Amino acid sequence: EKSRGGKKKPKKGDARVDMTPMVDLMSLLITFFMLTAAFSKPKVMEIVLPEKLKKDETVEPPKIAESRTLNIILGPDDKVYWYPGKADPEVTVLQETDFSAEGIRRVLLERNRALFRKIDQFEKDVISGKIDIKQDSMRSAISQLKKDDDTGPIVLIKAYKTSKYKNFVDIIDEMSIVGIARYTFTDIDWIEEKLVVDAINREQATSSGSAQ
Structure with a gap:
């Protein structure tokens, strides 16, 4: 059509917006938020704790078979020491290992x-x-x-004075991986502290001898 001035009138078209890209964008956003929600879930470590004693209540400590007892000492520099049975300052020598799959995990697995x-x-x-x-x-x-x-073993876990808090989490993970049924944290005694010092001194002496 022509207007009175002789010019053609522009054709009126429908103003349409292609929403296809928006659908793709929404799909990507939904996927992103679902993954983010999954990754942001708090990670919880299950720990079995003894029942809290009532006031003025006393409980005799359970008798532990020495043949099943495995003592683990968390040492300095991510080291782990262990020995079976009861500590004897004249006889017991600590075995040194680490948190690798061939370390304390293998020790636990062999006994469990x-x-x-x-x-x-x-x-x-x-x-x-x-x-x-x-x-x-x-x-x-x-x-x-x-x-x-x-x-299976009854594991007594103890910490040397220079051990790391991270190693507490590491050793609990190892207990869970291997499926240890009975383990507890207890205080290190003076005999075990001396054994750790002896183990450190032996290692230093060996390192010095190798360097010469």
């Missing part, structure tokens, strides 16, 4: 192999569908396996 195999087989049966059980019931079943264990 029977229970570890039971728990590992139970988890495999659940995953394969051989055992049909809910998540909560699975945890209860594993707890019962640990409760019934009467051959």
Whole structure:
């Protein structure tokens, strides 16, 4: 059409906005926020603590079989010392290791192999569908396996004065990985402190001898 002045009138078109890119953007944002929410969930470490005693209540410490006792001492510089049974200042020599897979984990696994195999087989049966059980019931079943264990080690964890707080978390992780049923934190005594000093001195003497 022409206007009175002889010029053509512009065609009126519908003003449409292509929302396809916005849909793609929303999909990306939803994915991003879902992943962010998953990563931001607080990580909680489960620790079994003894029941709190009532006022004026006393409980005799449980008797621990010396043959099952494994003492672990968190030392300086991320070192771990261990010895079985009861400490004797004239006889006991601390064994030194670390937090690697071939370190304290192997020491624990060798002493907890029977229970570890039971728990590992139970988890495999659940995953394969051989055992049909809910998540909560699975945890209860594993707890019962640990409760019934009467051959695994009883681990006493102690800390030397220059040990790191991080190593407390590390050793708890190792207990969980290997499936140790019974462990506790207790104070280091003067005999064990002396044994740690002796171990440090032996290492320094060995290093000095190698350097010469």
